[in-house]
Amino acid sequence: MELSYCTNVHPAEDLDGVIRQLREYAGPIRRRAGLDVLGVGLWLPAGLARRLAENPGDRELLRGVLSEQGLQIHTLNAFPYGGFHNEVVKTDVYLPTWAQPERLRYTLECAEVLAALLPEGTAGSISTLPLGWREPWTAEDDAAATTAFALLCEGLKALRERTGKIVRVAVEPEPGCALDNVSDVVDWLAARISRGIDPDCVGLCLDTCHLAVSFADPLDAVRSVGDAGLRIVKVQASAALHVDEPSTKAARRALERFAEPRYLHQVRELDLDGTILTADDLPQALGELPGRGPWRIHFHMPLHLVPVPPLDTTVEVLERTVAEVGSLPYGEEVHLDIETYTWSVLPGKTADLVEGIAGEIAWAQSRLLAPAAS
Template sequence: MRQLTYCSNIHPGESWQDVLDNLESHGLSVKQQVSPNAAFPLGLRIAQQASMELDEQKIAEFRAWCEQHNCYLLTINGFPYGTFHDAPVKAAVYEPDWRTQARVSYTQQLGDLAVALATRTSTISISTVPIAFKAGFAESDWPLVRANLLAVLEHLQALHQRSGILVRLALEPEPCCVLETIEETLEFFARMNFPVHLQNYIGICFDCCHQAVEFETAAEVLARLRAANITIAKVQVSSALRAQGDEIAQLMQFNEPVYLHQAVAKNASGLQRFSDLPQLQTALDAGEQFDECRVHFHVPIFIDHLGACGTTQFFLRDFLPLLDKSIPLEVETYSFKNLPAHLRDYPLDVSIARELQWVNQLLDHNN
């Protein structure tokens, strides 16, 4: 059975009460629109603050809430540690990274919560930082990264043995990070050479926006991951900006101060990467010319062209029908309110439901 949800990181809030309020104010409305009579999986962003606020009573109340509303926890977004909305995040979103004990402790706590909050599924994923932001990462950091990851994988194995619930860590490749391309992801797993008994506890969160920005090809990357026996713990269904020719100049209208909008531009000499839109603008001002540019800006997946430029919706059309139905899908368009005003015409819950309906229609059509 295919499981499809949306990531609650679209809603601001770092506390557990914020999580509950967002479920009440948006999550139930989305469920009513897309899954009124069937159980609805939840993709919860649980910030570090929220993870420390949960106690036995709150856990019991959440489990009861799930039963009351026919919902269940499917996946946790454990990527952003702290504030994710309404204040500049940029490269700080990767901190603390996998060189720190803080990231280890937070992720172990999320593993504990995944087991405690689970009601109807025996497998839950936790998406996390792609090791670190690439700038400032050194070759000498790898032993510490491996030790920290092993500490989490051993924790997840102990949870599995005790509870019967498999919690899987899902590293999420992203532009300008240590894990960026699928090639780097394959090299990472080869380098880490995790013990066989721990390999089932780690995989990747495949974010379609991120890999489309890298100009990767859907069928090829999926084939390479399968050949390397790397588990796709979940797919984040997302779409990026895509500008061709004269459209490239229009990308600057999407420059905003909260999130990092990495760009990858292509011309006859190959791919050129920029850590944010202002760096791309500097290159354009210097006279550099590109045939196409793709930008890490999560735009509504039901839109093929935004007027000023296009999107990478084509990647979703190519990629999603190739997936095994057992892989959970999580729509992740967290930047709705950062879009230009004309793209924010609908109430948020309606837009989220439209995205989920678009995925269902695409996959039903390809069955």
């Protein structure tokens, strides 16, 4: 698998900012990790994606900086449309939805940019949101999204014919969204293959934090994708926050430190009878969920850092998912993108960002990629 780290961890909204982040962070991370070449999963806000799609000169400038820093791009993160480091993001990250024309245009512009930046002979991937937040999501929205994805497939095919570059879009299920989990995405896409959605153009992105929060079995989830005639395009290497006994005083004190105002931190509780109880954000969970069973929290934890008990992470879900995806006939073509965008909101003193991301890369190489190669 091609390994990268996602640059949505950096608050850059224009070309100068992206170039600065590549020079100040991505290049030094590559050197700290001891790599000749490092993959970056680039995040392009909508305005910058449009500028790069329309301006070949700017794309060449960006390509030159990538080469200068020893960086390659195989995947883009087109989930956040913009403002991902605003003081409050929460549900704004799901706008515009796939029922709005801005989302289709943005995604096709990202595809145009990615096709121009891909190394020769390689395919590209773009992760996107699972339609939108579940409320409000109407039948009319769903019909509009279906049409948009059919048009997306037409655009990706035309791009492939014009440039010779294969770019696939990967729908990323997330708790609380219109497509909450892997099963939801599989069912939605499979039901629309006859309505213009081409499985060679659109597949799934498995974010292993989201997968863990849903308490899904990684092997079953991976196998269900192939059983439906669909493809896993990308895996976002991420770990959720986990606590076995959330009702204890020690657990609650520890969890309260993660209840920060910028991002949404959905919580799922596995109740004693196997029922999954839900809360849309951590403060709500602390006030409403009974805490009889374990919690998993949508808070992307650094892969190589072990939190102080009673907290834990779900890295085992990540390891099992990557192992299963790697065993697929096309497993080596799946992009593996480390996506820990939460460094700026982690409680307490955290590592230098270059050191921290380099540590995640080293962990991923030894724990995710080395076993597959042995």
